[in-house]
Amino acid sequence: MSNLADELKQMIIDVLALEDISIDDIDTDAPLFGDGLGLDSIDALELGLALKKRYGIHLNAESTETKEYFKSIQSLVALVEMQQTA
Template identity: 95%
Template sequence: MSNLADELKQMIIDVLALEDISVADIDTDAPLFGDGLGLDSIDALELGLALKKRYNIHLNAESTETKQYFKSIQSLVTLVEAQQTA
């Protein structure tokens, strides 16, 4: 199985139907929103649901911490790893 970063990249591609993007196209440290991957708040909601479904992670949409987790693939990896060891 691929590493967690690649798994999360594939999940983003699948959940958001990013047909023109491959796992290799997504920089692990690049921003997911704005200049990076260019996701928006609707995408964030869909990703939050996918994280809940796949990793049983519950996020508070209003939380500043949650916004930090959605900063990049690397920050999502940190979140998932922290939740899995908790």
């Protein structure tokens, strides 16, 4: 597993104050919303801000692509890697 995936997991835990969860509890391929980690739209906004602050990533909240990026840790890793090489 990439360090970036662990970094993103830790960011989610920190930003959303998920005190009872460790990075090992978050499956890289599991959904972040709904049945997976159970995040909601407010969490998505906070994560979007954290991604902007930490990685300089600007997301359009209404975009279908943005919803795709927030599906799992793996899709967020792909987003960050794509932005870093752009």
